[in-house]
Amino acid sequence: MPRYFFHTSDGSRDQDDVGVELNDAATARREAIRYGGSLLHDNPEIVDAHGGLRIEVVDESGVFCAAVLIQAVDADQARGRAA
Template identity: 50%
Template sequence: MGRYFFHTTDGTAERDEMGFDLPDDDAARREAVRFGGGLLSDDPDMIRNDKGLRIDVIDEAGRLCFAVIVLAVEANRNESARA
């Protein structure tokens, strides 16, 4: 069991000072995806800016285990170009 911290950036950075006790890196990865999904469920517009959403998962030793990154890419639709 280890403590993992979920630092988020969506144009502004927020540090997780509490963390979560989880069994291993795989459990932390799944929790990061759930956590990001919850954030987006509460505020889907958070990825409208060009920065997207990034969740850095840090273990208790300060090691970056992985990052979950969500970006929304707006396609430029030019109707006249398809004609």
């Protein structure tokens, strides 16, 4: 079973050196989404502190498989971008 690694970035990069054995890249992508949810559950400010959270999934060869990007946008920010 292949091993996938979940590197996180929220202003600083946290390299996953352990990884998890999963069936395939699609399963790893879903696991990254769950992992992001657990990080937000424990610390919702993680998104506000550094403009977002990125969870990058790579396989055991270091090949990029997927990324989960979590960002919060306030109404004032959205209006400013649309103008």
